Amino acid sequence: MERNINxxxxxxxxxxxxxxxxxxxxxxxxxxxxRFKIGESxxxxxxxxxGEVRNITILNLKxxxxxxxxxxxxxxxxxxxxxMSRAFFVNMWLDKYLxxxxxxxxxxEELLNEAIKDGPVVFGAMHFGNMEAPVKLANRFPIVTVAKxxxxxxxxxxxxxxxxxxxxxxxxxNKTTSRELIKCAKDGxxxxxxxxxxxxxxxxxxxxxEETTAPTGxxxxxLKYERPLYLMYCILKEDNTTEVHIKKVPKSEDTSLSFKExxxxxxxxxxxxxxxxxxxxxxxxxxxxDRWKLYSxxxxxxxxxxxxxxxxxxx
Numbered sequence: 310m311e312r313n314i315n316x317x318x319x320x321x322x323x324x325x326x327x328x329x330x331x332x333x334x335x336x337x338x339x340x341x342x343x344r345f346k347i348g349e350s351x352x353x354x355x356x357x358x359x360g361e362v363r364n365i366t367i368l369n370l371k372x373x374x375x376x377x378x379x380x381x382x383x384x385x386x387x388x389x390x391x392x393m394s395r396a397f398f399v400n401m402w403l404d405k406y407l408x409x410x411x412x413x414x415x416x417x418e419e420l421l422n423e424a425i426k427d428g429p430v431v432f433g434a435m436h437f438g439n440m441e442a443p444v445k446l447a448n449r450f451p452i453v454t455v456a457k458x459x460x461x462x463x464x465x466x467x468x469x470x471x472x473x474x475x476x477x478x479x480x481x482x483n484k485t486t487s488r489e490l491i492k493c494a495k496d497g498x499x500x501x502x503x504x505x506x507x508x509x510x511x512x513x514x515x516x517x518x519e520e521t522t523a524p525t526g527x528x529x530x531x532l533k534y535e536r537p538l539y540l541m542y543c544i545l546k547e548d549n550t551t552e553v554h555i556k557k558v559p560k561s562e563d564t565s566l567s568f569k570e571x572x573x574x575x576x577x578x579x580x581x582x583x584x585x586x587x588x589x590x591x592x593x594x595x596x597x598x599d600r601w602k603l604y605s606x607x608x609x610x611x612x613x614x615x616x617x618x619x620x621x622x623x624x
Contacts, residue, residue: 319462326463333401341402345395345549352394356387361604364620366390368603368612369596371619373517373587379623388592392545396439399549404474407445415553424555425450429497430537433504433527433558433579436595437586438545443501443553444475453478453493454501455486487526494530501541502527505583507600512573516580519601528575531560532568538575540582544593556582 336344355362366386374382399406406412415421424430429450434440446452456472458481459465472479478498480489494500508524516523531538538558543551561574587594599605606612607620 322461348394348398349391352390365604429499431531432501432541435505438543438593439551442551453498
């Protein structure tokens with residue numbers, strides 16, 4: 310926990326923590342199906358009432374699926390928010406949820422066994438479906454992952470405790486994370502890293518035809534240590550069970566290119582695979598994240614007149 314927080318702010322954070330813990334205990338008295346339903350209801354309200362959430366979502370969907378009608382975009386936006394909300398809510402009882410083997414199915418069991426039989430590999434994961442569920446795989450091979458600190462240090466400590474109970478190595482994102490991650494990889498651990506976010510320090514790629522940036526961590530480790538690279542994604546199904554999928558990502562190992570160029574091409578290959586998955590299951594991805602900075606441009610009036618009008622007239 311951070312120590313450089315003033316007394317007043319620490320007190321506010323602790324009160325927030327106590328309120329959340331109290332509400333969580335009340336919430337956990339409800340049947341599991343009811344908890345998921347509440348999560349969906351919260352998502353629908355957020356989409357309808359929180360302009361930023363709705364506008365980011367519809368702009369991203371319009372970029373990815375320009376052929377869809379406004380009604381289709383609205384439906385996908387709501388379904389995506391519902392999926393993300395269910396995935397967020399289940400973190401409150403993730404240990405109990407994953408103890409039930411009926412809740413966790415690996416769709417590509419043979420491919421996973423083939424991937425890990427010869428030693429550690431590298432998995433790039435997505436903000437997709439029940440994205441925390443792969444921690445269950447720690448009972449099969451040693452996992453290392455990275456997470457950002459929460460602003461509230463008490464909640465941050467609770468999240469760390471909940472995640473590490475699955476016997477994973479959790480690194481908190483800071484200036485030394487890259488070195489720590491490489492050490493864990495060299496020690497034989499398998500990185501599973503969320504890697505579909507924007508990263509200004511990463512490499513340039515195209516994603517749904519739009520130029521953007523992406524992190525290079527998983528590609529760099531896979532190339533440097535000659536490990537297979539896979540995309541992992543977790544579908545949160547309508548019955549609230551989780552189905553885990555993996556796809557092998559082709560690495561660029563062109564000897565005529567520099568290491569940096571091969572990393573860039575490998576990252577692009579991974580995002581090409583992500584795009585295929587997202588087109589198949591668009592309701593599973595977190596479209597409410599300003600991935601392409603479209604919402605930032607909208608607020609500054611920098612979008613095309615067509616997109617500006619699309620947002621302003623969207624119902």
